[in-house]
Amino acid sequence: MKTLIVYFSLEGNTDYAAKRIAGNIGADTQRLISKKIYKSKGFAKFISGGRSAIKEETPELESGDIDLTGYDCVILGFPVWASNVAPPLRTFVKEHQTELQAKSLAAFACQGGSGAEKALAKLKGTIGIEAFAAEGIFIEPMRQQSEDTDAAIDAFCEEVKGL
């Protein structure tokens, strides 16, 4: 099964998880770059990203058109912002909704504490599906560098391999 991991990461945690998953299951990766610049330092980052997440914005992407042809499975990865999906991933999902509905889909969210379940539910609603084939929730895997989180990422990989 050919798998593509499509993800957005502001501060590197989702990037860390995406790369660990890709290495484990042998998937390709595509990191989304937003044309709208989100602040990544201090309290300002919560204002800039939080407001955008609450308004459910769909910022334009710089990543160009992402060709999903040839992929059986797509894994979506994002940081939780204000208990919601980080907006650049929403843009990708909205632009590829019909194609995504025809794939085997999994998703993972990186968060500091809470809100991932709500965000994953919103993401399913945006795509128009009932469930992901596999779901993972990871606590800041890069910043916190915990063996438990790495083990949770690897457990998610085993689920994806079983699809």
Ligand SMILES: Cc1cc2nc3c(=O)[nH]c(=O)nc-3n(C[C@H](O)[C@H](O)[C@H](O)COP(=O)(O)O)c2cc1C
């Ligand atoms: C704008 C913004 C809003 C956030 N909102 C939440 C939240 O609602 N719940 C939570 O647990 N963490 C929240 N966080 C923390 C991030 O989800 C967490 O640090 C995540 O691992 C960051 O992933 P990244 O490094 O790939 O950007 C927020 C971070 C930002 C920048």
